[in-house]
Amino acid sequence: MANRIIGLDHEQVAPRNPNRHSISVQLIPSSIVAGNTGLIFGKFGSAPVANINSNANDFVLNAGAADGANLYETTDKAYDTQELWLISDTAGQIVNVVERSVPKTVVVTP
Amino acid sequence: MTRISKVWDAADGSATPGRVFTASIAQEVIPALGKRLDFLKLGVKGAVSTAAVVIETFAGLISPFTLRKGAANRIVLALDELCALSQYYYQNHIAIGENTDNTGNDFLGDIRIPINDDFDPANQFLVQADRVAQTNIATETVSMTAYADSVSGDKKPIHAVRIQHTTAGAAGIEQMQSRIPAVGMLRALILKVPNGFADGNIDTSIQRLKIYDDMQLIAEFNDLGDAESMAQIDYVTPSPTADLLRQFRVFNFGDVGIDTTKGTISYAFDVQDVSDAIVIIPVIEITVASA
Numbered sequence: 001m002a003n004r005i006i007g008l009d010h011e012q013v014a015p016r017n018p019n020r021h022s023i024s025v026q027l028i029p030s031s032i033v034a035g036n037t038g039l040i041f042g043k044f045g046s047a048p049v050a051n052i053n054s055n056a057n058d059f060v061l062n063a064g065a066a067d068g069a070n071l072y073e074t075t076d077k078a079y080d081t082q083e084l085w086l087i088s089d090t091a092g093q094i095v096n097v098v099e100r101s102v103p104k105t106v107v108v109t110p
Numbered sequence: 111m112t113r114i115s116k117v118w119d120a121a122d123g124s125a126t127p128g129r130v131f132t133a134s135i136a137q138e139v140i141p142a143l144g145k146r147l148d149f150l151k152l153g154v155k156g157a158v159s160t161a162a163v164v165i166e167t168f169a170g171l172i173s174p175f176t177l178r179k180g181a182a183n184r185i186v187l188a189l190d191e192l193c194a195l196s197q198y199y200y201q202n203h204i205a206i207g208e209n210t211d212n213t214g215n216d217f218l219g220d221i222r223i224p225i226n227d228d229f230d231p232a233n234q235f236l237v238q239a240d241r242v243a244q245t246n247i248a249t250e251t252v253s254m255t256a257y258a259d260s261v262s263g264d265k266k267p268i269h270a271v272r273i274q275h276t277t278a279g280a281a282g283i284e285q286m287q288s289r290i291p292a293v294g295m296l297r298a299l300i301l302k303v304p305n306g307f308a309d310g311n312i313d314t315s316i317q318r319l320k321i322y323d324d325m326q327l328i329a330e331f332n333d334l335g336d337a338e339s340m341a342q343i344d345y346v347t348p349s350p351t352a353d354l355l356r357q358f359r360v361f362n363f364g365d366v367g368i369d370t371t372k373g374t375i376s377y378a379f380d381v382q383d384v385s386d387a388i389v390i391i392p393v394i395e396i397t398v399a400s401a
Contacts, residue, residue, distance in 0.1 A: 009274045010274050016292040055136075
């Protein structure tokens with residue numbers, strides 16, 4: 001779990017991770033962070049556009065909303081393994097990013 | 111066999127030079143025209159009233175132009191950034207008409223947008239143009255044409271997506287937190303900077319650029335000596351073309367480039383004009399199937 005401050009510039013909140021199990025992003029509710037009044041735009045693999053009418057984004061969050069994946073098996077790998085980029089239409093928005101990875105396969109030679 | 115087809119235009123027989131562009135154009139599909147989409151060509155016109163509109167202001171009209179293949183962003187650039195990409199990638203000179211009084215028109219044309227990828231019914235090419243109104247500009251039109259081919263070519267698909275950044279508040283080396291998208295071979299880094307060389311200025315937004323592979327320095331550039339000239343640049347008395355393009359600094363990684371899919375490619379700036387709003391455009395030849 002890691003809090004990140006997202007503003008009017010692009011932020012890469014997670015690098016490419018071929019072993020990603022899951023990743024989730026929540027714009028912390030404004031009842032907890034009063035300044036969280038904007039929107040968060042997200043995209044895997046490239047930078048999004050801070051405009052609700054843009055087709056360049058994978059998801060958009062308002063305060064309290066989250067996007068992520070719940071996989072059944074803990075060894076499943078996430079569909080999106082590219083970098084995750086975020087941007088906001090408002091300065092100083094605080095999000096929480098949680099990423100989990102499956103262990104790297106270790107080949108043991110007897 | 112080449113196939114060339116209009117995507118955005120006015121009706122045949124019309125004196126209007128393109129599709130009406132007084133509002134944003136929402137996402138549309140480029141229909142399959144053969145095997146491969148080589149590139150798009152774009153032109154924009156706007157009528158001027160009240161006062162002259164310089165070309166770099168007019169070029170704020172599209173922000174951004176978006177081209178996706180399926181869910182993946184391929185090109186996300188503003189109009190002036192498309193001009194810079196066209197100039198860098200094709201070495202072709204864009205057409206410019208800058209209005210100098212309060213009547214007439216501004217023009218930008220012959221802007222090539224590199225695609226180099228096959229048509230795929232499961233992952234269609236999707237285009238969108240977001241319009242940002244410019245003061246004293248009206249009755250805008252936009253023309254776009256798709257240049258396709260019946261056979262695949264050797265050129266790799268292009269990824270060029272703008273990254274907004276504000277440089278550090280203190281002069282010196284700024285290590286960028288973000289890494290270059292891991293989709294292929296990095297051919298060039300185009301930086302759009304507000305503060306460049308001029309008669310009375312020698313300190314620029316990004317005075318030096320450093321590239322690291324797994325934290326090992328593999329390339330370093332100096333703005334004065336290494337940035338490729340996008341036009342007949344005159345830092346002191348620039349032409350309209352130079353006014354539009356001199357804010358773009360192209361750092362070229364050669365014919366092979368840097369593989370972003372292996373290791374971790376990161377970069378750092380030597381910031382000598384602090385807290386500048388810049389745009390970073392990595393130009394990447396895609397080698398990853400899912401990108």
